[in-house]
Amino acid sequence: MLYHSYKEKLEQRMRTLDKIWKFRFLILAALVLLIALIVTLCSVAGNIYAQSCPSAVEYGTPLDFRAKAVLGKVTPEYRAKGAAEWTSEQPVRVGDYEVRAVSDGATGKKYGTVFSYSVLPREAQIGLADTFFYGEDPAVTASLAYADVVADAEYDYRGKADQTFEVTIRVNRIVNEAGEDVTDCYTLSALMSEAERLARPVVLKAESAKKVYDGTPLSAPACSTEEGSLAAGDSMECVWPSQTDVGKTDNTPALVIRNGAGEDVTDLYAVEWLPSSLEVLPREIVLHAASAEKVYDGTPLTAEGVRPDENTPFVSGHIAQIAVCASITRAGSIPNLPTYVVFDETGRDVTANYSFRSGSGMLTVTPRPITVQTASRTWIYDGNGHSAAGIGDYAVSAQSPYGLVEGQTLTPTNASVIRNTLYSVTDSVTEVRYAENALLFTVTAEDGSDVTDCYAFSYEYGRLRIKTEIIVTFYPVSKYYDGTTLALTEEDYAVVKPPDVAVECSFPALTDAGTIDTDQLDSACVSATDPVTGQDVMADNRLRYESFGRPVLEILPRPIEVSSISVSAEWNGSPLYGNSVSGAFWISLGSLVVGQTIEVELTGVLQPTQFYSVQNTIASVTIRDRNGEDVTANYDISTKSGWLQWRQD
Numbered sequence: 001m002l003y004h005s006y007k008e009k010l011e012q013r014m015r016t017l018d019k020i021w022k023f024r025f026l027i028l029a030a031l032v033l034l035i036a037l038i039v040t041l042c043s044v045a046g047n048i049y050a051q052s053c054p055s056a057v058e059y060g061t062p063l064d065f066r067a068k069a070v071l072g073k074v075t076p077e078y079r080a081k082g083a084a085e086w087t088s089e090q091p092v093r094v095g096d097y098e099v100r101a102v103s104d105g106a107t108g109k110k111y112g113t114v115f116s117y118s119v120l121p122r123e124a125q126i127g128l129a130d131t132f133f134y135g136e137d138p139a140v141t142a143s144l145a146y147a148d149v150v151a152d153a154e155y156d157y158r159g160k161a162d163q164t165f166e167v168t169i170r171v172n173r174i175v176n177e178a179g180e181d182v183t184d185c186y187t188l189s190a191l192m193s194e195a196e197r198l199a200r201p202v203v204l205k206a207e208s209a210k211k212v213y214d215g216t217p218l219s220a221p222a223c224s225t226e227e228g229s230l231a232a233g234d235s236m237e238c239v240w241p242s243q244t245d246v247g248k249t250d251n252t253p254a255l256v257i258r259n260g261a262g263e264d265v266t267d268l269y270a271v272e273w274l275p276s277s278l279e280v281l282p283r284e285i286v287l288h289a290a291s292a293e294k295v296y297d298g299t300p301l302t303a304e305g306v307r308p309d310e311n312t313p314f315v316s317g318h319i320a321q322i323a324v325c326a327s328i329t330r331a332g333s334i335p336n337l338p339t340y341v342v343f344d345e346t347g348r349d350v351t352a353n354y355s356f357r358s359g360s361g362m363l364t365v366t367p368r369p370i371t372v373q374t375a376s377r378t379w380i381y382d383g384n385g386h387s388a389a390g391i392g393d394y395a396v397s398a399q400s401p402y403g404l405v406e407g408q409t410l411t412p413t414n415a416s417v418i419r420n421t422l423y424s425v426t427d428s429v430t431e432v433r434y435a436e437n438a439l440l441f442t443v444t445a446e447d448g449s450d451v452t453d454c455y456a457f458s459y460e461y462g463r464l465r466i467k468t469e470i471i472v473t474f475y476p477v478s479k480y481y482d483g484t485t486l487a488l489t490e491e492d493y494a495v496v497k498p499p500d501v502a503v504e505c506s507f508p509a510l511t512d513a514g515t516i517d518t519d520q521l522d523s524a525c526v527s528a529t530d531p532v533t534g535q536d537v538m539a540d541n542r543l544r545y546e547s548f549g550r551p552v553l554e555i556l557p558r559p560i561e562v563s564s565i566s567v568s569a570e571w572n573g574s575p576l577y578g579n580s581v582s583g584a585f586w587i588s589l590g591s592l593v594v595g596q597t598i599e600v601e602l603t604g605v606l607q608p609t610q611f612y613s614v615q616n617t618i619a620s621v622t623i624r625d626r627n628g629e630d631v632t633a634n635y636d637i638s639t640k641s642g643w644l645q646w647r648q649d
Contacts (some may be wrong), residue, residue, distance in 0.1 A: 011645035046072040046105020048112035059094055059185040059526055060145025067101035067112050074112075075100045081116060085427035087577045092146070093183045094119050124186045126150075128193040134200040134268040135231025138167055138193070144186070145326060147177040160194065168192045198266070203227035206240075206251045213283040213343060213353040215315040217242035220251055233260035243278040246353045251276040282355035286312045289324055289361030290338035296368040296454040298325040298405040298445065306338045309359050317345045328363045331454040367456035372410070374437040376462030387415035388437050388464060397460050407446040412439045416464060436461040445543040456533035470528050472503055474518070474547040478554035481634040483593040483625070486510045486555055502529040507552075513634045515551035557636035560590030564602055564616040566642035571608065577646050578604030578616035585618065588640060606644035613645030 020027070022410065051067040054638050067074045077086040081096040091097050101112030127141035140150045152173035158166045169191050174183045183306040202225060209220035221240040229234070238253035245555040252273045257266045264396070286309035294301055306324050314320055324338045335358035342351045379386045389412045396403050404410060416438045438461055442452045487509035504527040508516055528543075529538045545552075566583045569576050578584055579602040592598060604616035623632045 008620050035428070044479055046070060046103040046104055046107075046110040048074065048101045048110060051101060051112050051115070053115035053117055054114070055247070056118040056120050056320045058120050059092065059182075063099065063117065065099050065101075065115070069101070069103035069110070072103040072105060072110075074103050076100070077102050091119065093182070094121050119185075121185055121187045126169060126188060126191045127170060128169060128191065128195060130194070131196045133198050134265070136200075138169075138195045140169065140171075142171075144174065148174050148182055148185075151175040163197045165195055165197060166192060167195050178600075190201060197268075200231060200268040201228050201270045201272070202230065203274060204255075206253065206276040208276045208278070210279040212275075212281045213246050213315070214584050215244070215318070215353075216349075217244045218278050218280055220276075220278060221245075221253075225254070230257065230269075231265075234258065234265060239343050241278065243280050244600035245350070246280050246282050248277050249281040251278045252260040255342055266390045280353075283315065283353060284355045284357065285309070285314065286314055286631060287322070287338055287340075287356055287361075288359045289338055291360065291362050291364075292335060293362075293364040293366065295402065296331050296405070296451075298329070298408070298451075300329045301363050301365055302327050303336055303363060304363070306336075306361070314342065316355075319343045319642055320349065323506075328365050330451065331365045333362055333364040349617070365454070367454055368405070369401050369458065371397040371458045372403065372439075372441060373397040373460040374462045376437065376464070378465045382581070384419045386464065386466060387417045388462070389415040389439055393424055393437070393462075394439055394441075399460075402441065405445075405451075408451065409444050409446060411442050413442050414440045418527065418589070423648045439463050468502060468550065470503065470543050472505070472545050474542070474545060474552045476547055476550040476554065477597060478551070478556060479559040480556045481513045481593070484511070485636075486553055488553065494530060503527070504529070510553050510555045512631070513555045513557045514555040515555075517551050518545035518547050521545050521552065553635075557634060558590065559586045559636040559638075560592065560595070561638045561640060562586075562618060562621050563588040563640040564598060564600075564618050564642045566616065566644070568645050568647040571646045573608050575608060576606040577648070578602040578642070578644055584616070589638075591622065593625075593631075596631060597621055598623050604641070604644050606646070611646065613643045616642040616644050 015143065025306055032363060047070045048067050049070070053065045054063070057063050065076050067076070075088065076090070076099055076446050077088055078090055078097055078099050080091065081098055086100070092192075095118070096116065098114050098116050100114045103110050103112075109163055122145055125143045132138040137153075140153065142150060144150075150171050150172070150173075150507045154170040154172060156168040158168075160166050164523050171188050172183075173181055174186060176182045204223050205226050206223040207220040209218055211218055219242040221238065223238070237256040237258065240253045241249060241251060243249050255266065255271060256264060257269055259265045262443040288307050288309060290305040292303035302324070303326075304324055306322055308314070308320070308322075317340070321343075322338050323340075323343045324336065326334060326336045326338070328334050337356070337358050340351065340354075340356060341349065342354055344350045373395055375388050376386040377386070377393075394410070394412060395514075416435060420452040438459070442450060442455065443455055445451045473494050474488070475494075477486065477488065477492055479486055488507045507521065529536055562585055564578060565580065567576065567580070583600055585600045587598070596649070599620075599622040601619040601621075602616060603619040604614060606614050617640055619631065621637050621639070622630060623635055625631050
């Protein structure tokens, strides 16, 4: 296998060599042409062509130099005319220069034609603003190149009208961004323009000051410039305000501005003062006055004696006239503040410059403690509410620590009403129910003023009681007559007022048809026991029965229907009687009570002379119990009569 593989590869290589040999001349010619092309390109690479350059440009205008290179990039180089060294930085100053193109070729740097050109001065237009501030020159507007600015200029002013001038400007020097003089790069001429002079704005702020009143003037003669400035050579003269008495004033001085020649130029400024102030605060004086306290008695409470605190003295030389006149009559507390007047050395009243407060000393009147006793009252139930708030129903208790101040009167402001129900009153261990006679009072002085708040009330309340109504509600019970007794059980009635009173009752019963109404139960309930005391309160209260407008007990008559038979017979010349046959009647509806019997009287008769039918009339029905007693009244009996007639063949 290895031999055959090697043999096959060798044969493939021999075939390839045969083909190369066959085309050897064509291949050799192609190689010669390729080498010649490469040599040619290497010899011309970097050659510069299509060159152009203007002979002159204006300062500030870039040089429009153009050149191209074969298979290369062109870079311009510059030098001053007659200089030896070339540079890649384009010259901008006025002068004569040379420029050439440089390219990197395969065999080294290649250079283009050297062109000469000149940078000429720039025609510049100079302008002036139509307004300017006092102390400054009008702003210059110029069509300068790059970042050049006018660094030095001369101005001539000639007044034309009020604050309006003809201004002539002469530019002496122009500098570039590096501060170099480039004036020679421009062609300039003097310019005259009309401009208005404006007031020079300046913002000033005076110092603010504050102190506690001491009888001497307060001033702050200092200020600072917050915005703007004075013109060169100008200065300020200020007349500063002051503040002596308590109060606050504006610290803005009277201002005059003068120039270097001493002339008043204040009108040439627009002055703005920021807010500032001088403030004198009241001098605090603490006064220690005497204290006093008493129970309200309707007379004023005062206390003499007062001294200033040593830590809050008056201004030296000032004289204080102090008097205690605080007074309190009604209950409460007030500071025992005195009245005062203060004079300075000249006798001027300076009281308003002081602030007085009490360091100690209070006048206190405490409420007068008084105990009021209210009456107890009892009423028998009458369906109305009751109260006890009249004369004789209240008085100051004998146990009261104090009585009323002489000449003052006690008046109730409300009436505690006990109603005819017991739901809103309070339990008691001694009575079935009660309500406190909780009156509230006002106290009126002799002059008619209300002095209630000058008293501290405590109470000994009496009790208000209504002997209430005991209401027993029945749930009506009824049935049809069945011969048994109908009676009330404990489930058939309930005590609704008061619900916790236990009522003992003995009620009549019914056996025969009939009713028992509430007006027949006057003596049915015999006792009413209070659950707290266990006492029978029936005699103290009113008993009333309710049954929703229906009888308490009711037995309805038992409904039955009795029917007589119909009889037909052949005429035999004798009367035909309705009871002549057995079973002449029956109970067609309903039934009798078990054990009871019925007796029926039939009066129907058909005479021989009568050729028509007649009713088999039921004249009477009687029902009897086991004992033979007539109980017919316990039934609701209806009758239905049959017929008697002759039978026709």
